[in-house]
Amino acid sequence: MKINTILFDLDGTLINTNDLIIESFLHTLNNYYPNKYQRADVLPFLGPTLYETFGSLNPEKMEEMVKVYRKFNHEQHDILVTEFETVFDTVKTLHEQGFKLGIVTTKIRDTVKMGLKLTKLDQFFDVVVTLDDVEHAKPHPEPILKALEQLGSSPEEAIMVGDNHHDVEAGKNAGTKTAGVSWSVKGREYISSHHPDYLLEKMSDILPIVGAE
Incomplete structure (x- = not known):
């Protein structure tokens, strides 16, 4: 799919x-x-x-x-707080091409809003699931399944992107594809050792994976 x-x-x-x-x-x-x-x-x-x-x-x-x-x-x-290379342009492209976009984080909503506003990414996301919205944080699948439900998507048509093993495991537990980012502060070897389906060297690497132009 x-x-x-x-x-x-x-x-x-x-x-x-x-x-x-x-x-x-x-x-x-x-x-x-x-x-x-x-x-x-x-x-x-x-x-x-x-x-x-x-x-x-x-x-x-x-x-x-x-x-x-x-x-x-x-x-x-x-x-x-600063930005990572290619993130803004990549998310903008995905949004313009009609992909459903969500954020799944263990932060509280107030801090999430600060980060999204500062980086001007807030305009692109349909759904944001924070620690305030769930009983169980990642790697439990609840936050991901909640985001998918709000977006009207199934796990089979979704991918979870993150820098931590909590993100990869949560995606696997929820039944989505997973992508780890090599710019994880814990290092490229750390994230790859948790066997995500894809490893991104920069955020724009997600575009061909999902078939974006």
Whole structure:
């Protein structure tokens, strides 16, 4: 069946929030565990929800740590967020050619809106499923199936694009095709080791895969 629906992760896939997220983690963790965490130490925290990450470190302080993280993250957002190569033009092309486009993210809606507005990508997406909209985050299939339902699409005609194994596994669990992005902050080898159906070197590589002109 021909692919007519493309679902994207947001952070590290459509927009370069890597520095923002890493700095937000370091700011928060150094607040509670001074000088214990370096940049490389927080890379495993990219992907899971904040509650999963901070809950695994300190269940009693989890809510408080999430608040500290989000406050810093919002304050620094427009300073540290940048765009990835070919993303805007690729998404624009897909939108103009009538593909159904959605975002499936583990972020809360307010932060998602900030990122989409800053990069002017907000005009292209019909559906955005955030952490606020689901009971189970990726890699559970619920967020993807919810997006597909809202778009009127079946898994067989969709592809999930992301930079993290949570994205690839969620796509597989939901029955979609999957594409990993080689610009994952965790590295090309990391994302390819989770065996997505396709590996993108830049976002425009998705165009021939889905038959866009």
